[in-house]
Amino acid sequence: MTANALTQLKKLTTIVADSSDLAAIEKFRPLDATTNPSLITAAANQKENKQLIEDAFQQAQQEGYQDEQLIERTIDILTVKFGVEILKLIEGRVSTEVDAALSYDTAATIAKAKELLALYAKYGVSSDRILIKIASTWEGIQAAKALEAEGIHTNLTLLFGLHQAKACADANVTLISPFVGRILDWYKKAENVDAYPIDQDPGVLSVKQIYFFYKQHNIKTEVMGASFRSIDQVLGLAGCDLLTVAPNLLAELEQDQREVVAQLSTDHAHAHTEHPHTPISEAAFKAELEHDLMASQLLQAGIDGFIKAREQLHSLLAESFGVIREIKA
Template sequence: MTQSALDQLKALTTIVADTGDLNAIQQFRPQDATTNPSLITVAANLPENKELIEAAYIQAKSEGYHTDQLIERSIDILTVRLGVEILKIIQGRVSTEVDAALSYDTEATIVKAKELLALYQDYGVDQDRILIKIASTWEGIQAARVLEAEGIHCNLTLLFGLHQARACADAGVTLISPFVGRILDWYKKAENVEHYPVEKDPGVLSVRHIYQYYKQHGIQTEIMGASFRSVDQVLGLAGCDLLTVAPALLAALEQDQRTVQRQLTAETSQQSAAGIHEVLDKEQFKNQLETDLMAFQLLQGGIDGFIKAREQLSTLLRQSFGIDATIRT
């Protein structure tokens, strides 16, 4: 019997579900799962999660929170409770994201990360099963440096270029999530191109470049390709350490019968000339980010999008519990 593309891919790469939909995770049984504010907002709108929302709100209220703080605490609790439910299904780790509004505040990111981790620990979850997800700003990367030094594992997301990947490696982060689809979207619009073959897909090539650089320099940080638009993009990174894939594409891979070829190997990458790995300081990082228009725009756009998604979730909770949005603490 011919194996599906998904089964073949699982033999080459750790597959991660990019969703907060518990039913989809139950169906595909990935090793790990990732969430973000947009996915949490989608999950919160599912009828089967109504009890989780109510429980989060009741817990936040019992802790003495009121109005705006009550909603923010409820969102954090809901995010963690969804993570706990996901961990009941999978064998590995779940990524839980810090509020994107804190992306340029190192200290606040550290505090929020520890608050989320404390919630997980209250539910009896070992911290080794949690990846704290942080945007790959300079400030976010420095927060991850501190957290990793304390044994708290981090997933640096919204990553669009080698300069971000290098800074993450310097900070000793556990895992990075370089994006694919959003890079493709940007180039299609910027260059007015309808289609790129996978071998010329700028998003796929970006992740391949980062993978090669990491393996050449013996960097231990895991690479998890993210933000896919097609099955071809996913298969174009077969062999990457991990790939986080939305349920719709997992379903398509399950139906696909093509033969999957490994595209990335550490051995092949290590055979290439490595060059010198230079540690980036803040000024160098900022300069490289600002001169890379694609990465600069997509990083800020991604942060803005996640902030908006959290605001939408806040509105949903206010409506659900009859809290006046005009009230401020």
């Protein structure tokens, strides 16, 4: 009997759970896991996580935080607590995101990353099991460069183009997360089409281009496809270093019986036309980003979306613990 698509895929690619749902992570047992503000906010709404939230709030209180800063500290502690719980269920790493509001502030991003790692250390978690997740702005990439120089591993997210990937390679970041589904969504709207064949899917093609570039130039940074809309997109990138997949798509892959064939490999990479690899300057990066309407729009929309998700979590926690009422009193 042929193994299901998920089992076959795991032989070609490291599968990462794109979720903060502890039950889903326990079920699928991925090697690594990723989180983001939207996923943390969704998890905070689950009744089974009530104790985690209360513990985070009490810890922030004990540290002396008050009012708005009390809630912000609670969010950071809660984010790390979810990471700690996830790490109990997996063998590898968890990605933990820096507040997206800091995406254009290099120094603040570095400081927040170290705050998060200090929290993990309090829970006895080694920094080797953490990827600090940062938006792929120029400022974010420079923060990652500084962190990597200190031995702190990073995951550069909200990545939509080769220019961002080149800057991440220059910064020696550990891992990048190019977004497949969001690129597809943008092109479907821009070109007014309902669907693309998988071999013409703009999101899949973007990740392939980045993967080939990295392998052609022996760049050590890992490529992790993210933000999938279908299992066809996932299987279209079989062989990629890593793929982070939502639980609903993992379940679909588990039920699918098709034969899975590697679409990406070092051999594939060297069969394609090489792009030259020269360091990209800040001016060139920002010029390319500005001229790439898809990448510039999706990067800013992604940052705005993560900020909004954190604000929603802030409001949820403030209301839950009566902080708003205390401020008004």
